[in-house]
Amino acid sequence: MTAVDLEWSAALPAIGLDELNTFAERLIRVDRKYLVRADDIPEIIASVPGLSVLDVAGARSTQYVSTYFDTPDFESYHRAGRCRRRRYKVRTRRYESGDEFLEVKWKDGRGMTHKVRRPWCSSEPAEEAHSFISQVLAGAGVPCRVKELRPSLRTSYRRSTVLMAEENARATIDFNLVCESPTGHVILDRFAIIESKAGARLTSLDRQLHRHGHRALKMSKYGVGMAATVPGLPPEKWSRTLRLLIGSKNS
Template identity: 40%
Template sequence: MIPLATPTTVLADLAPIDLAELTGRAALQTRFDRKYLLPAAEVPGLLAGLDPGTQVLEIDGRRSFRYESVYFDTPDLVSYRLTAHRRRRRFKIRTRTYVDSDLCWLEVKTEGTRGGTVKHRLPYHPGDSGTLSPGRTFVDGILATLGTGGGTGLAFASTLTTRYLRSTLFLPTTASRATIDLGLCWEGGHGARLELPGLAIVETKTGSTASHVDRLLWSHGHRPVAVSKYATGLAALRPELPCARWRRTLRRHFTPDAGTEAPPSSSPPSV
């Protein structure tokens, strides 16, 4: 019997790229993100269609890495509500821990002047990943530039934790990246938890031009969707929150059967 392809076996056939080179060639702290949701079982077929020059991030022999993100919000969920209502000065605050290398960053993500995402980062101690206290001055400084009241002492607390396994691709022709997240898990307060092992999130991080991965996904019938690991995950755990922006995504993908439904057939978007 011929063994079935898995993301691990297909990734093993790609040329490696180390972190220093990836950062130098595709840092993209200001970028346009497109996110796609698809069955995890379709990932090997997607990877098999990549350009031969595609490279995969490799560190210490690993090509898939455990991520943990802790998101922070106010008691009345200012960050969530700004995103839910598509406010121009929205932001997200999180710590991101690279579990396998025991590295951590404090990150504030904001929206750029032309709709792109701008990510501000500060090295952080992994033991502080659940608190903002050591980095509060950094956070307030970023939020103050948005006019969001960051300097007025907004009370932030950890609201949601996400965990997943990520592989990162480098696309030389567009000097851009794509990430593939599997083993998705969300944990909120009071023991709330959601696991979606049958779902994959593929995210392309480019300039204004679509990448080969975008076009490959379109050819397989997948389209960019409105999804945020923080906001959509929190809405899935707390159905009383306003969620019109993600209602279709929640209904179709954030269910126990997520990853079993075939994508609808439609024409590729124009970019």
């Protein structure tokens, strides 16, 4: 996306991060993800009343860089791709501000997404990170071979965040996605990824996306990025999404 493509955000009222988290921190939530052509974003956003956009020091989008960790046999990838009830994701995330966090996400038996994070520094001993990950996942009842985790994928993209205050819900809009693994890299910039983060009920943004012909699909930056950059890795449940983004690599 270019700066012109972000003109839609200039028309929305601004909110700060504290206000966003007051209304919709949503560390426990239902995530619904949509692939939308970049050119369609302004029309869709304009059709949703009452939106506001996160503004940090005058910027309405920010760069995210995430490093994902997995076992040598890609346990995290395959558990998610085969829809195992108890699955996890471990990553570090660095923000444009320079802040960096270690994050652990998992799905519970009801399909709800949980996330716990803490500040992280790349120079900290691995044992400290392992202890944190083990404690979080053991408490959630999710098995993980923590000591075998290693960097498996790096993603970078820009993100804008919108708030639906009356619904206590938020949504993110990610664009210019780049995925890099030790065996390859791919640029996925034809589409934006819209992800609503709410409760069990559809938000007004979800409903407008449906009216514009979009349906939630199985989308994971980690899943798609791994499938696109690791030769021979089966695309699992992300095969349709992969075809939409770049064409099936296994066809």
